Amino acid sequence: MSILIRDVDILPLDGSPLVRGGEIAIEGNRITVVGGTGSVTDDFKPEIVIDGQGLLASPGLINCHTHAAMTLFRGYADDLPLMKWLNNKIWPIEDKLTEEDIYWATMLACLEMIKSGTTAFADMYFHMDQVARAVSETGMRASLCRGLIGVAPNADEALEWSFGFAREFHESAEGRITVMLGPHAPYTCPPDYLRLVKDAAVELGVGVHIHLAETRSEVTQTAEGQGCTPVQLVERTGLFEVPVLAAHCVHLTDEDIAVLARYAVRVAHNPQSNMKLGSGVAPVVKLLEAGVMVGLGTDGAASNNDLDMVEEMRSASFLQKVTYEDPTVLPSDQALAMATLYGATALGLQDEVGTLEVGKKADIVLWDLQKPHLCPLHDVSAHLVYSARGSDARTVIVDGKVLMRDYEVLSLDEEAVMAEAERRARRLIAEVG
């Protein structure tokens, strides 16, 4: 497949400036030209030509932490204390999920993400072969891991399963799927189990995705039980010696931040989930200053309640500004970097995606700028972060394939996915009574 996008404004986000009325050429799954008018030579005969007038091309947004199949629980239980929410609502209904539920719920998540300009995501859940099936079919890019509970009876079996999953699915679906190991958190995975996970990660050559320092009570309990912080606890296991994607990192000491920087741990910041669950405000400005790579994530739709990365950019910026009482911190270009290149780095894909550069894989969003809430057009970076909506994503390309064109999703049947998700949500509600 070859594609030419012409007469399009381009925000490459690789350090080079905005291109007005430029051109992008795609051959196979890679970008072959990015530049001003006339950059593409006449001998390029594209199969698809997209008129980019009034549109802005940016790298696809990267959702660094989610539980995609939790879309089925969107709006099911809100405004509850954390443990009541988990114990009485989320865990009982999760217990009823079938493999097919996970497939359809992930299809719904992919649909929602494609429609809001997200091209890649990092997922931690279960029945991950069904998640891989949805990712494969919808054309998205994803880094997948099964959540591992070290204190559960099936802990060893789950790690064994993850071995098999990694061997079967890592770099599958034309390379769109990569695999990580997913120890849920240091408070559900004892140190010895984290050491097993680390050894497995080394053997498989994959990274690790973990929840870390999400709530104040996690920090308190770790201090009481282990006499250290969650970050120190994980450090002692040696897990940070493999590439780690740590979700949340809300409650950190300055020493914790130094540890994360020293081991090049990548952080997935989830501002809306942290706000909605009342978890707290992650020290993103300090993390970035310390050189930690911080990407953005939505977390699951039950604690957000959507998978809209445009909102995460905005919330990330706003939340730091209000916390520091300083409007200059986390400016729009930094929020955009977090949602693109930093996110790619968090997934270990920084050489493949995250910017619009020749040689990179073609994960591209064309944003429609011809809308009242984006008018007048002073600054496209500020507009994407402070004014845009996910629904301004007009055309989405992943791995050189057009997944959505002029708001129409091509890689799945939107109405069928919604109807099936709705039907399954009704059944789950009936089952939990």
Added chain:
Amino acid sequence: MSILIRDVDILPLDGSPLVRGGEIAIEGNRITVVGGTGSVTDDFKPEIVIDGQGLLASPGLINCHTHAAMTLFRGYADDLPLMKWLNNKIWPIEDKLTEEDIYWATMLACLEMIKSGTTAFADMYFHMDQVARAVSETGMRASLCRGLIGVAPNADEALEWSFGFAREFHESAEGRITVMLGPHAPYTCPPDYLRLVKDAAVELGVGVHIHLAETRSEVTQTAEGQGCTPVQLVERTGLFEVPVLAAHCVHLTDEDIAVLARYAVRVAHNPQSNMKLGSGVAPVVKLLEAGVMVGLGTDGAASNNDLDMVEEMRSASFLQKVTYEDPTVLPSDQALAMATLYGATALGLQDEVGTLEVGKKADIVLWDLQKPHLCPLHDVSAHLVYSARGSDARTVIVDGKVLMRDYEVLSLDEEAVMAEAERRARRLIAEVG
């Protein structure tokens, strides 16, 4: 004009529960029937019938504090320290605004608000006759005031002008326009001037719209200069004896909150502006507990950067939850009340709008629920606050007139307004150099 909306889910927000598959009848500018199927009698012969299948009817959202014409500065200057932003960017370009600029900028604001489900707004700016012209033409409802700077050379003249404006425009445009007096803030309006404004408000029988306790520096300077808080300063002038809409109220003592409650001062909370400008977090939970009526506002588009009230509901709820580290505070139904009935009360319109009740004026939004980010449909209140986008507003009715139907704005020419706003923004940029 008479309208029947049938087969529609209805969230009346008057304390009564959600109606599934109900009916709403509108005759002239008022709601005459709200109820389940069969509520409307056969002798009602509507001129317009709207099929509400898959839609949710709610009261129109009410934006309690904005400077509508600042849409022209959306994305013009971001991520700057407050005084640098005002002194070097906003004030110089505001100085170049012509009457026609204000008209077109307000047309753009009305367009954006209609498209995102806002039916009424409270505006403080200048050339307010032009704002009234835009409101009159677009069919929106608004409470308008000229911003009065008591320390400016033209302070008395501006108050005099406001007298004439109130006499000409209060309850104009079929009653859609009401007028307030707009002393900018206690730090720009000395006590004697606020007393003059109070006397004028009594004479005119109108309310007052003022900025109050927005920043920490305002509080510090008032303490140093006057030995009291901004709220105490205003209280001493007697201004609170007339109906006051106080925007921001971020930095309050418990005693300030008691004062606001005692005088039934209405507060316009602007969470996204407070976040973006780094102003701080208003004590909304405490204000509501004290019985203060708190509405929501966007503030101007230069500090937001949009006029999307769905986002303000979400941000209001999330910001309180994260500040109190408690997911139970400011639940979705309270956020909805703030954006509707509490907002109506803030504008003194609680008997006219803010709920879907027989006898109230027909300010109604039909939200499209058939979207992936609103699927499955567990809880429509949670969906509106935590998952929806402004762009899910499909049909908007104000004062019994359909302003937008199936996403098409009928009361103005969308492309012409955007083109004119863009052209004027370019000219302003050229003028400030």
